[in-house]
Amino acid sequence: MSKLSGEKTSVTMQSVAAAAGVSPMTVSNTFRYPERVQEETRQKVLRIAAELGYVPNYAAGNLASGQSRVIGAVIPSIKNSSFYNYVRGMQDAVASEGYELILKLADTQRNETAAIETFVGLRVAGIALVGDEHEEQALRLMRKTGVPVVEAWVQDAPFDMAVGFSTYEATRALVDLLLESGRRHIGFIGYAGAASRRFKQRMPAFRERLAAYGLRSDLVHLVDETDGFGAGPKALEGLFRLDPDLDALLCPTDIVAAGVVFECGRRGWRVPEQIAVVGWGDYEIASEITPALTTLQPNTYQMGQAAMRMIVERVKGDESAGKIMDTGFEVLRRDSVSWTSEPMRGISTVTA
Amino acid sequence: MSKLSGEKTSVTMQSVAAAAGVSPMTVSNTFRYPERVQEETRQKVLRIAAELGYVPNYAAGNLASGQSRVIGAVIPSIKNSSFYNYVRGMQDAVASEGYELILKLADTQRNETAAIETFVGLRVAGIALVGDEHEEQALRLMRKTGVPVVEAWVQDAPFDMAVGFSTYEATRALVDLLLESGRRHIGFIGYAGAASRRFKQRMPAFRERLAAYGLRSDLVHLVDETDGFGAGPKALEGLFRLDPDLDALLCPTDIVAAGVVFECGRRGWRVPEQIAVVGWGDYEIASEITPALTTLQPNTYQMGQAAMRMIVERVKGDESAGKIMDTGFEVLRRDSVSWTSEPMRGISTVTA
DNA sequence: TAAATCAATTGTAGCGCTACAAATGCAGAA
DNA sequence: TTCTGCATTTGTAGCGCTACAATTGATTTA
Incomplete structure (x- = not known):
């Protein structure tokens, strides 16, 4: 019995399998590779699992498979809203790929390193960082473990992969x-x-x-x-x-x-x-x-999306080390600049 | 070899133990119960671990012990700054307790439920939520697993524990x-x-x-x-x-x-x-x-701190179900209200 | 009719770690 | 000298899950 749940009994894949009259592997397949299981069997397993309140233990799955469906992102701040769309983009992208996104806040490089250590300890599938300035210890760690890393707001010389604009x-x-x-x-x-x-x-x-x-x-x-x-x-x-x-x-x-x-x-x-x-x-x-x-x-929303996609593709086996994506930018012309005087000759505005 | 790390070899507790000439348990103790290990041995293990770039696998530890040092918090939004101090309070509190905080963003109840499922799947030590309105499915899940839950911005009738102000x-x-x-x-x-x-x-x-x-x-x-x-x-x-x-x-x-x-x-x-x-x-x-x-x-900073402390205390065994903490509030008097006219008789302002 | 094929299912081993009980070694007591 | 107590260290088993190979049984082919 899990100590975590105190006096409650924990529902494992075993117990679901027993209750459904199938082998544990069939339960496992029902969740991870549904197409391998016959429709009828799958329905029964899902029903029993729901009745028993079964929650897959990611820690165990991760350990057994060496794989993870969790991606970690380090965000420098939530004090201002500039990362809002970035995070939304990441969320939307991972959701459609069947992954999960977890965040850690780190307002200093020291804290960023700690966050990376946590993510590596959790054996996440990939890590998204902001910027390209990281502590030596963090770089060593990422290099050593080979975890896929995307740096956002970065355009050149990425540690692994990067997405940004100039x-x-x-x-x-x-x-x-x-x-x-x-x-x-x-x-x-x-x-x-x-x-x-x-x-x-x-x-x-x-x-x-x-x-x-x-x-x-x-x-x-x-x-x-x-x-x-x-x-x-x-x-x-x-x-x-x-x-x-x-x-x-x-x-x-x-x-x-x-x-x-x-x-x-x-x-x-x-x-x-x-x-x-x-x-x-x-x-x-x-x-x-x-x-x-x-x-x-x-285009921070697109940046977030791109970051997650790059990680997922890497996990799928793409040889994408060194890949850089440019998600561009736009100049929004509003009232705080007026066009009253004579323009500088030879100037033509670039807007993306 | 872990598939996660691709072609890199992964450093396990075993390999650290072998390199240090001690048993795996001594390495484990070095990290989890340092006081059980002799100073000299501990130093050697730590040195070797650092040299090899060993990173403890939380997934394995979690599985083996049924315990976790990771606490999950669901944040409704980062669009505005009102949760900034709340998150800071949580961060500071968990850091001093030797825990880790991970965040998930959820702007709807549906997403909150998904976030809770992820946290439960990761078998976190506790969950912090904002508000007291949750989907039935989420409630069932939390009840079933018995995971410690704190609701912030809540004052009465908590699901488990609560911290807030009136x-x-x-x-x-x-x-x-x-x-x-x-x-x-x-x-x-x-x-x-x-x-x-x-x-x-x-x-x-x-x-x-x-x-x-x-x-x-x-x-x-x-x-x-x-x-x-x-x-x-x-x-x-x-x-x-x-x-x-x-x-x-x-x-x-x-x-x-x-x-x-x-x-x-x-x-x-x-x-x-x-x-x-x-x-x-x-x-x-x-x-x-x-x-x-x-x-x-x-006092959102204090709210965040209190939330984490409540979870940690619960893990330590405190019988704290139903506990509610009031972190109060303050009225900040600034220029958008002036005291020019006659006050209502019998009124005296309460500010905390 | 026997052999080959294929989808569906199952047993086994082991991922990396920790709880627990057992073993070790060494100081001081008898 | 032997025994006891204690700090330190170590085997063993198993957490819950999944990869992989093996098995089953129904269907098709020769």
């Missing part, structure tokens, strides 16, 4: 949009400290693009990732001091952008007329504040 | 706050449809309290839970039509409240002078918009 291209598209709208004094808000690669490629893209058009590319202000809305006011202050003619702002997230918009309101600056504001991430707030935020929408 | 008391405290601030035409925004019990007790509390002071208690408007910010404008429109003297609004979440504030801005109505707005949940946006929202802050 933040370089995306930033370029946003800068081009601002140039097209007639802005010439464009500020950039970046994250200071150990912010992940997800943010790293943006600043170079920003600088190169502006430099290419002979414009100031040094209007950069770094804020703390944990500041949330509060980062907006700080950055606005800092950038305005660098260039009083500041007429556009590229923000690292819609949250920061919303903070900027609120602060502009407090200062009586009109958005978008005086200052155009561009967010990143298509958070819910982006479409709800006034003016609605022009922002970058990564 | 939404009745909380609503009363908010109504009293508005009465104290001098409001007399208070509107209530509720959720229509199958919104959970988390919302159900609020309307009666609202009505009773207003009725007790001889004020209108029928200024109620129901909105769709999925509307987000958009619910604000709809409700404002509906309630204003019921009573043009409307001077305060109780919202089901800070998101809806923010929607109301934004809409007031569009209509040129001043908050809080013309209309006081009260939110619920202490979302990040509540302190960032202008005016900052007066809102109700449930």
Whole structure:
């Protein structure tokens, strides 16, 4: 008797088999390979199993077969909504493949490693991570066990497989949009400290693009990732001091952008007329504040789906090591950028 | 050889034992009951295990012992931030107890049942749910297996154990706050449809309290839970039509409240002078918009902690069935309610 | 009619680990 | 010196399930 269930008796495959008058293997097959079992037999087994309240023990199945139908995903945060669609995409994809998704939250690399250890300990079928910065210990572990790993929000040099979009291209598209709208004094808000690669490629893209058009590319202000809305006011202050003619702002997230918009309101600056504001991430707030935020929408739902599919295909035997999928992005043009002034010549906006 | 690991060889307890020149049981004890193993032996085993890259197989351990160090939590949503601190509390609590927390997302009761089935299949040590409305199938399953279950945001009649706060008391405290601030035409925004019990007790509390002071208690408007910010404008429109003297609004979440504030801005109505707005949940946006929202802050971090502790204690053998913990709440007074007019006589605000 | 074929079912072994009881070895007591 | 008590270590059995090979029995083919 299982200790887990305390005084309750536990229903095993054995007991179901006995009650149904078949062998344990027939019960096993009924659940794992229904097509191997005759319709009539299968119905009987299912009925008895339901009556007895049988719940397959995944731990035992996993141990016996060396296989698992559980995939683990590590999510850096649920504080903001940017991972909502990513998780939904994963959920929907695994459901249609007959797998299960379990999540672990890890806000630091240390915790990510712990989460990976748990998943490996559970012998999951695959692991989905966000970003490409992991502790050496985590890398060793994944390398050693050979568990399929997908990194989301990653475009190059994956540990195993990756799915993402080019933040370089995306930033370029946003800068081009601002140039097209007639802005010439464009500020950039970046994250200071150990912010992940997800943010790293943006600043170079920003600088190169502006430099290419002979414009100031040094209007950069770094804020703390944990500041949330509060980062907006700080950055606005800092950038305005660098260039009083500041007429556009590229923000690292819609949250920061919303903070900027609120602060502009407090200062009586009109958005978008005086200052155009561009967010990143298509958070819910982006479409709800006034003016609605022009922002970058990564196809995170598709990213989640793709991540799960890659793992399932690998399990099925595809030789997919090193595979990278690009799920693209879209620039959502909304009211926080206006097209009133003369566009920069030679600019044409890329939107996907 | 495990099929999971493909062509890599898998390191088992056996191989560690052989390499360290001890029996498998000593390796097992080293990990599970370190105090049973001599310091010297333990160090050697740990060193060898690290060198070989050994990762304990939880599935096997679970099967052999009937115990698990993994606790599963079902979260209804990560779309908004209200569960952030709840999850953090759970994480911190399990970490200090030597357990692991895994999450599953379930936005419907159907999905919740599926999540519970997965957790039961994995033979987790306990399950944390949100709310007290579950499918019959889920209840049967939990009853049958006897797995420890904690319901969060629940105050009475738990399935097994519960942790929460009184939404009745909380609503009363908010109504009293508005009465104290001098409001007399208070509107209530509720959720229509199958919104959970988390919302159900609020309307009666609202009505009773207003009725007790001889004020209108029928200024109620129901909105769709999925509307987000958009619910604000709809409700404002509906309630204003019921009573043009409307001077305060109780919202089901800070998101809806923010929607109301934004809409007031569009209509040129001043908050809080013309209309006081009260939110619920202490979302990040509540302190960032202008005016900052007066809102109700449930101690969700403490709720998460308490939930995990209850499960761990149950596993340790405490007879804790039916246990209920109250983690309380706080009313955060901010700018969206002002104290300009004469207070209702006899009112004194309760804040925890 | 006998042999071959095939779908459906079954027995056996073992996945990696831990509970439990048994064995070992060593200090101090008699 | 032998015995007892104790900390430490070790065999053994088995958790619940599935891979795989073997078996059964009905149907088809020669």
